[in-house]
Amino acid sequence: MEIEKAYFTLPEILDRWSISEADLIYLAENDKLRLSVRVFGIPLELGDYEDTGNGERFRVPWEHSRYSGLLDLYAQDVFQLFRCSEIHISDFRTPRASYAALYGEAEPIFVMIGDLLLRLEERDRFETETGFSGADTGPQLPIFSASPEYHEVRCGGHQFRLGPIQAQVVRALHEATRRGEAWQSGKAILSAAGSKSLKMSDVFKSQKQWRSLIESNGRGNYRLNCGCFRPIPFRHACPSGSTVGCAGG
Structure with a gap:
């Protein structure tokens, strides 16, 4: 056991x-x-x-x-x-x-x-x-996943439902990670997202576990605190008479 x-x-x-x-x-x-x-x-x-x-x-x-x-x-x-x-x-x-x-x-x-x-x-x-591991532990859950508009994201074992500005911040940090430029200026990211506050802790104060999602280097820069990415699958209603791209059942 x-x-x-x-x-x-x-x-x-x-x-x-x-x-x-x-x-x-x-x-x-x-x-x-x-x-x-x-x-x-x-x-x-x-x-x-x-x-x-x-x-x-x-x-x-x-x-x-x-x-x-x-x-x-x-x-x-x-x-x-x-x-x-x-x-x-x-x-x-x-x-x-x-x-x-x-x-x-x-x-x-x-x-x-x-x-x-x-x-x-x-x-x-x-x-x-x-990509390094020892014993085969079976299929792993994705470290980071997100809905198309980033209003719902998951990082490790935490799930977040984000407001519009929070979603824009996470989207920008995720795009930076995919470019290989994970660390970004917090003030620049928040300003581009349309936030009135330039403090990450203020913008994410409604998310109790936000530091599990976003990491600070202590010098004003931030990055996603997650690894690989997989979109969150969603079922969409099919247009009348059409089944293209929609889940059946």
Whole structure:
């Protein structure tokens, strides 16, 4: 019996992919694969970055909480960890915000190589984008799918029903991805979509899981947080007396 997991240990991934530890380290420290750690009850600050207009940026926190779960590591911390076998970390990546950091008087978290994990979503993303996989896991659901007008999209296990401007933003980011130019200026994308606000978080505030759909690099650029594409199939009513291009039944 194989249980469903939200994350995996590195030995499990090495076994699945049949690669060497050196290859996995190379992927992680070159930011081709994001590794995570499990934390329990830590004081965590989530927030976004704002530009000052002169090339600098500052943090704008929007949540303080006691957090238990997975947090992703930056590539430079993974690099240090594999060379020193242990490291103390205060800043993390998370799909929920542009940054995640300990706050107050919390001591940096002590992390060892054996603590490293790989999220299910990250494993699937890597396998989809590279075409690389280990054991045959059967047919996979598409990472990203969309209706013709992008008012309904799916990314991983999340489904979104988007308003007109939100749909235009996702369409533009998807088209940029297909051109090989995934990272786009958030302000430019929002302006072209006709948004009065030039903050992505404002435009998508009605979508609780929007950061699972759109990723920020923390410097004002955004891209789809999804891999390959397949249109969402829809049944359309057939014109009277015609069955061309329509599903029967």
